[in-house]
Amino acid sequence: xxxxxxxxxxxxxxxxxxxxxxxxxxxxxxxxxxxxxxxxxxxxxxxxxxxxxxxxxxxxxxxxxxxxxxxxxxxxxxxxxxxxxxxxxxxxxxxxxxxxxxxxxxxxxxxxxxxxxxxxxxxxxxxxxxxxxxxxxxxxxxxxxxxxxxxxxxxxxxxxxxxxxxxxxxxxxxxxxxxxxxxxxxxxxxxxxxxxxxxxxxxxxxxxxxxxxxxxxxxxxxxxxxxxxxxxxxxxxxxxxxxxxxxxxxxxxxxxxxxxxxxxxxxxxxxxxxxxxxxxxxxxxxxxxxxxxxxxxxxxxxxxxxxxxxxxxxxxxxxxxxxxxxx
Amino acid sequence: xxxxxxxxxxxxxxxxxxxxxxxxxxxxxxxxxxxxxxxxxxxxxxxxxxxxxxxxxxxxxxxxxxxxxxxxxxxxxxxxxxxxxxxxxxxxxxxxxxxxxxxxxxxxxxxxxxxxxxxxxxxxxxxxxxxxxxxxxxxxxxxxxxxxxxxxxxxxxxxxxxxxxxxxxxxxxxxxxxxxxxxxxxxxxxxxxxxxxxxxxxxxxxxxxxxxxxxxxxxxxxxxxxxxxx
Numbered sequence: 001x002x003x004x005x006x007x008x009x010x011x012x013x014x015x016x017x018x019x020x021x022x023x024x025x026x027x028x029x030x031x032x033x034x035x036x037x038x039x040x041x042x043x044x045x046x047x048x049x050x051x052x053x054x055x056x057x058x059x060x061x062x063x064x065x066x067x068x069x070x071x072x073x074x075x076x077x078x079x080x081x082x083x084x085x086x087x088x089x090x091x092x093x094x095x096x097x098x099x100x101x102x103x104x105x106x107x108x109x110x111x112x113x114x115x116x117x118x119x120x121x122x123x124x125x126x127x128x129x130x131x132x133x134x135x136x137x138x139x140x141x142x143x144x145x146x147x148x149x150x151x152x153x154x155x156x157x158x159x160x161x162x163x164x165x166x167x168x169x170x171x172x173x174x175x176x177x178x179x180x181x182x183x184x185x186x187x188x189x190x191x192x193x194x195x196x197x198x199x200x201x202x203x204x205x206x207x208x209x210x211x212x213x214x215x216x217x218x219x220x221x222x223x224x225x226x227x228x229x230x231x232x233x234x235x236x237x238x239x240x241x242x243x244x245x246x247x248x249x250x251x252x253x254x255x256x257x258x259x260x261x262x263x264x265x266x267x268x269x270x271x272x273x274x275x276x277x278x279x280x281x282x283x284x285x286x287x288x289x290x291x292x293x294x295x296x297x298x299x300x301x302x303x304x305x306x307x308x309x310x311x312x313x314x315x316x317x318x319x320x321x322x323x324x325x326x327x
Numbered sequence: 328x329x330x331x332x333x334x335x336x337x338x339x340x341x342x343x344x345x346x347x348x349x350x351x352x353x354x355x356x357x358x359x360x361x362x363x364x365x366x367x368x369x370x371x372x373x374x375x376x377x378x379x380x381x382x383x384x385x386x387x388x389x390x391x392x393x394x395x396x397x398x399x400x401x402x403x404x405x406x407x408x409x410x411x412x413x414x415x416x417x418x419x420x421x422x423x424x425x426x427x428x429x430x431x432x433x434x435x436x437x438x439x440x441x442x443x444x445x446x447x448x449x450x451x452x453x454x455x456x457x458x459x460x461x462x463x464x465x466x467x468x469x470x471x472x473x474x475x476x477x478x479x480x481x482x483x484x485x486x487x488x489x490x491x492x493x494x495x496x497x498x499x500x501x502x503x504x505x506x507x508x509x510x511x512x513x514x515x516x517x518x519x520x521x522x523x524x525x526x527x528x529x530x531x532x533x534x535x536x537x538x539x540x541x542x543x544x545x546x547x548x549x550x551x552x553x554x555x556x557x
Contacts, residue, residue, distance in 0.1 A: 003554050004402045008409040015412035020422035024414060025507060025532045026328045028421040033528065035520050039331035044456035049412065064455070065412050072408040072450045076401030083389050083397075 005073070012065030016049075016058045112322045113291040113305030116259035116274045118234045119195040119225040121182050122153035122326070128161075132322030136315055144169040147322075157184040167211060176205040176212040191227035196220075197238075217242045219255075232261040240278070253280035269294050272305070285313040291320075299326040328426070328510055328533070329451065329466055332459030336517035343513070344464030350472050351445055357438035362393025396435070403431050404443045406547070408450060415539050423536030426506060428475030429482060429499040430544045434551055437479035444471040465513050469506045478502030492545060499544035500537040507533035 023031060030036035045052060046064045054060045111118060112130050122128045128151040135144045145168055151161035159182050165175040179200045187193040199219035205212015221238035238255040259274035270293040277286035291305030300323070307318040335343075365388075407427035414422040427447070432440030445467050451457040458466045482498035489497075511529035515522035 001399065001402055001554070004406055004551065007550070008402070008405040011406070011409035012412055015409065015414075019412060019414040019424075020416035022414070022416055022420050022422040024328065024422050024424055025529065025536050026330065026510065028532060029525065029528045030334070033520055033524055035334070035514075038333045038519060040333040040459070042332060042456045042460065044452075045454050047456035049455055049457075065409060068408050068412070068450060068454065069405045071454060072447060073401045073405040075446050075450070076397050076404060080389075080394055080397050084394075 005069075008069045009066055012069050013062040015065055016062035112293075112301075112324050113289065113303045113320050114234075114259050114261075114272055114274050115276050115289065116234050116236050116257040117182075117195075117197060117221065117223050118232070118259075119184055119187070119193040119223050121157055121159040121184055121195070122151045124153045124155055126153045127151065127327045128153075129325045129327065130322060132320055134318055134320035136318040138315055139312060142169065143167060145175070157187075158182065171211060173206060173211050174204060176216075177202045188226075191225070191232070193225055195223040195225075197223060215242065221255075230263055234259045234261075253278050255279075267295070277310075281313045283311045283313060286310040287314050287318075293324070300324070328469065328506060329448070329458030330462040330469075330510060330513070332461050334459070334517065334519050335462055335465055335513055336519075337461065339513060339517050340459075340461040340465055342464075343468050344461070347445070347464040347467035347471070350441060350467065350476075354438040354441045354445075354476075358442060361436075361439075362390065362396055363388055364390045364393075396439070400435060400439050400443055403434055403551075404446050407431060407443060408447045410543065410547070411447065411451070417532075417535050417539070421532060423503075423533070423539055425540055425543050426470050426474045426502060427544075427547075428470055428506075429478050429495065429502050429540075430547045430551075432475050432479035433482060433495055433498075433544075433548055437476045440475045440479060441471040444475050465510070469510045469513075473509045474502045474506035478505060495548055496541040496545055500541040503537035503540045504530045504533045 022028075027036065030039065046067065049061050049064045049068075050056050051060045051063045051067070054063070112132055128149075130147070130149040132147040132149075133144070134147070136142060146166045147163065148166075149161060149163040151159050153159045161178075161180045161182070163178040163180070165177075167173060167175055179202075180197055182195055182197045184193055184195040197220075199217075199221065201217040201219070203212060203216045218241040219238050220240075221236055223234065223236050225232060225234045227233070234257075236255070236257045239252065240255060241252050255276075255278040257274060257276040259272060261270055261272050263270050272289075272291045272293065274289050275286065276289065277284050287307045287309045289305050289307040291303060293301045293303040295301050302321075302323055304321045305319070307315065307320075309315040309317060332340075407425070407430065410425045410427055412424070414424045416422050426444070428440060428444050431443040434440075435443070448458060448463065448466050448470065452460060452463050452466070478498045478501060481501050482494045485494035485497045507529040508526065511526045512522070514520055514525050514529075519525075
């Protein structure tokens with residue numbers, strides 16, 4: 001193989017000395033039929049196969065040829081280097097079936113039943129408590145689980161939260177616990193703003209029993225909200241760094257969601273809809289959720305939602321009911 | 328046959344960039360299948376019951392053989408780059424140079440071949456201003472799709488009924504006017520020059536250049552195979 005490399009170098013050097021300087025086939029045709037001037041001259045490091053700042057001529061041209069050979073070769077060497085470094089961790093072959101995986105992308109810190117978070121934080125010194133129950137049909141199995149989420153407002157634009165998921169169907173037990181910090185760094189006049197959220201997922205779930213992902217994850221989320229008329233829209237874009245030796249997931253991924261909230265029945269209720277997806281596998285796991293909230297009194301809401309997976313990498317469907325309480 | 332910027336209608340060049348991306352994506356996927364092997368992901372080994380939740384807990388790992396194949400692709404690309412610099416004179420003040428698509432495809436297969444030619448075209452475009460930036464899609468389609476993958480199919484068809492050297496020569500010859508024809512069609516549809524002028528002119532010149540392509544390709548394939556035997 002090395003000999004082939006020497007052959008290439010020799011050809012590149014020799015080309016400068018022996019190659020014909022006549023125009024090639026296309027140049028010839030373009031000159032003959034008078035459209036060659038339409039071609040735009042473009043600059044490049046070694047435009048016209050010559051080394052920059054070097055006397056034009058055969059030496060310069062052969063050096064440029066050798067440089068080209070080395071550059072071409074290095075593309076493939078670089079490819080091997082990059083592939084090896086990434087260990088060719090092709091996401092598409094790791095088909096994710098656990099519902100928690102889709103949720104790992106975005107824990108349910110958001111106002112139930114949505115997974116998509118909004119820009120708002122709990123007011124300083126206040127608490128927000130959410131309890132939910134959901135039953136999920138996966139592609140292969142079904143899981144019933146309960147979720148407890150507590151948030152505390154620290155500043156007018158900062159809150160902290162913890163979320164504890166518990167699987168009730170077999171295998172039952174505690175799932176991986178999440179922590180989060182939320183910081184609203186920009187707020188506009190018309191109920192619009194931007195919030196950043198950092199999540200940390202523990203690896204307390206017992207992976208040998210099928211609980212949790214087996215490693216801790218970090219998530220970084222950008223949240224944007226804007227109101228159009230009475231309809232609130234929220235979008236989330238997040239990057240999740242997953243633990244490398246995770247049982248279910250072994251590569252980082254991007255999560256993206258979009259949600260709509262529309263007040264109905266004279267502010268007594270809200271209907272919500274959202275699209276949730278991540279690129280952890282191909283096709284991207286994704287589901288849509290439709291839900292409603294009933295406002296019992298200020299600070300207390302009951303809600304329900306139904307989700308449907310959009311492809312074979314997602315959940316089949318899921319139903320959830322819960323309570324949202326602000327103190 | 329490197330189209331510079333300005334010859335093609337921007338709509339056609341951007342469309343061809345999309346088409347070229349699709350061709351390369353297909354080729355990369357095919358090559359990936361060859362250079363990697365499916366292995367059970369280590370993390371699942373001790374996963375116990377959790378393993379039941381996972382279908383196909385496998386990941387693709389670069390094999391030693393695959394690594395050598397990529398290095399080989401680099402070597403062939405370097406050789407094609409060097410050979411493309413070698414303009415040989417043909418009649419009436421014209422010159423031609425190798426495309427090298429059939430050489431690359433016969434040695435390493437049509438998918439690796441198209442990646443090799445695309446890599447060479449990219450280096451020429453980026454570092455040597457040879458071929459336009461917007462026209463890169465057209466150049467990849469002409470030389471990596473038609474001049475390599477389709478020409479390989481011609482090689483495959485001839486090989487079934489004739490000796491291999493004839494298949495190599497025939498496909499290498501055909502690859503040049505074929506790529507030139509597609510190039511002429513692109514120029515014609517861009518309104519740069521009428522079809523009835525550019526198509527015969529391009530194809531005629533490149534039918535002659537193709538003879539050299541056939542001879543050089545035969546020589547290169549022989550050199551390569553001899554080097555490999557040792």
